[in-house]
Amino acid sequence: xxxxxxxxxxxxxxxxxxxxTLLTPALRDQDHIPAVLWxxxxxxxRTAARIAGGEDPLPALxxxxxxxxxxxxxxxxxxxxxxxxxFEAMQAATALPILHIVDAAEAELRRQGVTPGxxxxxxxxxxxxxxxxxxxLDSRGWTCLTPTAEEMDRLVTPGITLVKANDVxxxxxxxxxxxxxxxxxxxxxVVLGCTxxxxxxxxxxxxxxxxxxxIDGLARAAIARCHPPA
Amino acid sequence: xxxxxxxxxxxxxxxxxxxxTLLTPALRDQDHIPAVLWxxxxxxxRTAARIAGGEDPLPALxxxxxxxxxxxxxxxxxxxxxxxxxFEAMQAATALPILHIVDAAEAELRRQGVTPGxxxxxxxxxxxxxxxxxxxLDSRGWTCLTPTAEEMDRLVTPGITLVKANDVxxxxxxxxxxxxxxxxxxxxxVVLGCTxxxxxxxxxxxxxxxxxxxIDGLARAAIARCHPPA
Numbered sequence: 001x002x003x004x005x006x007x008x009x010x011x012x013x014x015x016x017x018x019x020x021t022l023l024t025p026a027l028r029d030q031d032h033i034p035a036v037l038w039x040x041x042x043x044x045x046r047t048a049a050r051i052a053g054g055e056d057p058l059p060a061l062x063x064x065x066x067x068x069x070x071x072x073x074x075x076x077x078x079x080x081x082x083x084x085x086x087f088e089a090m091q092a093a094t095a096l097p098i099l100h101i102v103d104a105a106e107a108e109l110r111r112q113g114v115t116p117g118x119x120x121x122x123x124x125x126x127x128x129x130x131x132x133x134x135x136x137l138d139s140r141g142w143t144c145l146t147p148t149a150e151e152m153d154r155l156v157t158p159g160i161t162l163v164k165a166n167d168v169x170x171x172x173x174x175x176x177x178x179x180x181x182x183x184x185x186x187x188x189x190v191v192l193g194c195t196x197x198x199x200x201x202x203x204x205x206x207x208x209x210x211x212x213x214x215i216d217g218l219a220r221a222a223i224a225r226c227h228p229p230a
Numbered sequence: 231x232x233x234x235x236x237x238x239x240x241x242x243x244x245x246x247x248x249x250x251t252l253l254t255p256a257l258r259d260q261d262h263i264p265a266v267l268w269x270x271x272x273x274x275x276r277t278a279a280r281i282a283g284g285e286d287p288l289p290a291l292x293x294x295x296x297x298x299x300x301x302x303x304x305x306x307x308x309x310x311x312x313x314x315x316x317f318e319a320m321q322a323a324t325a326l327p328i329l330h331i332v333d334a335a336e337a338e339l340r341r342q343g344v345t346p347g348x349x350x351x352x353x354x355x356x357x358x359x360x361x362x363x364x365x366x367l368d369s370r371g372w373t374c375l376t377p378t379a380e381e382m383d384r385l386v387t388p389g390i391t392l393v394k395a396n397d398v399x400x401x402x403x404x405x406x407x408x409x410x411x412x413x414x415x416x417x418x419x420v421v422l423g424c425t426x427x428x429x430x431x432x433x434x435x436x437x438x439x440x441x442x443x444x445i446d447g448l449a450r451a452a453i454a455r456c457h458p459p460a
Contacts, residue, residue: 001270007259007262007264007265008259009259009262010247010250010259010265011248011251011252012263014247014248014250015248016249017240017243017244017247017267018241018244018248020240020351021240021241021244022396026396027395028391028393028394028395029238029240029271029272029273029394030238030271030272030275031271032237032239033240033242034237034269034270034271034302035237035267035269036266036269036297037265037266037267037269038266038301039247039264039266040231041260041262041263041264041459042260042264042459045258045260064301067266067301070300071266071268071297071300071301071303074413079397111375140350152375164256164257164258164259164353165256165257165258166254167251167258176311190380229271
């Protein structure tokens with residue numbers, strides 16, 4: 001049974017459940033993967049914790065992991081990139097394997113035919129400050145181009161905030177512009193490295209370059225591990 | 231914390247989580263309702279159990295309720311109409327209040343301005359055979375018009391099966407035709423009384439008469455009970 005540590009944000013984890021279902025080869029209910037979603041939107045803001053001295057989210061993350069363990073989960077997926085800043089602490093606290101969203105994103109890039117080289121990386125200010133992607137991908141031949149501080153303040157951070165307030169349509173334009181600027185700077189593809197971003201990007205015209213949806217990437221990684229159900 | 235007994239089917243319960251989130255007034259993660267979704271698609275088929283002597287789903291339903299209790303749920307929503315055939319047995323087995331999807335559907339009809347009178351009712355063969363809606367709504371002034379046996383076999387049951395196999399686009403045409411036939415017979419609105427049906431109906435042109443989406447209705451009932459979060 002797949003355990004999903006969600007609620008960060010709740011729309012992204014609901015979308016993860018939807019994509020997990022739609023990407024699973026199935027003809028009837030019983031072919032689908034049993035899953036428990038722990039959707040606790042009260043987890044303290046991950047970016048504020050990392051860059052502004054906000055409340056530590058780790059105790060709330062561990063409460064969710066305990067809940068998933070009690071429910072009988074055998075593997076854990078976390079559809080929130082920034083929460084992976086606490087990945088090692090979470091993995092040390094549980095015997096269940098936790099899928100890593102950056103590895104899932106890399107697999108999703110390769111699935112789309114994107115090979116190591118310069119890629120654009122959009123994410124929360126916390127994800128970028130922690131170098132979550134660079135720390136894992138630099139040694140594998142990828143180079144991450146990131147938005148400037150001005151682009152983060154004007155485009156990416158406001159776009160993520162709009163999705164968390166349910167305004168996916170309003171989020172499209174700033175998020176799409178930030179992605180375009182990374183391509184103009186030499187990126188071969190853009191990683192939507194915050195699970196709110198694909199929701200905004202899906203709300204408007206398809207972008208004319210490869211984008212890596214980290215919700216879909218994590219869903220595919222979970223299906224590869226858990227399907228077919230026992 | 232809202233407990234969601236889902237997986238019946240998994241796409242419907244993922245959509246329930248999405249609609250629960252989108253219909254909640256929220257400006258940030260922490261304004262959303264904490265929820266645990268128990269999505270176990272292995273629950274034996276409810277319609278087969280009721281009309282064809284299939285395996286009893288009650289033990290699996292009660293396992294889910296125990297899981298939600300253990301996770302700390304304080305109220306339960308079940309985004310599967312047919313499972314409400316076991317409502318009394320489930321409610322007798324837990325101290326947590328279970329929202330009833332038929333009451334939620336009635337509230338959704340009234341919200342849309344539909345007053346008691348003749349309505350169309352689409353659902354699984356199990357839901358219709360158990361008279362889940364009629365048993366609760368007849369005494370309140372509603373009269374349920376249902377598809378003929380031929381329409382069930384040709385349109386409604388195949389449409390539901392297509393959604394469970396992830397083919398929502400293919401499900402639109404048979405489900406929309408069944409709804410139109412109920413309106414032609416005098417229904418003022420059509421209740422989509424199986425949580426797979428709104429997924430198929432949403433995959434094509436909007437129908438030119440009121441439809442009651444039981445996923446949205448149940449989401450609104452859950453929000454009324456659980457928002458704002460404690």
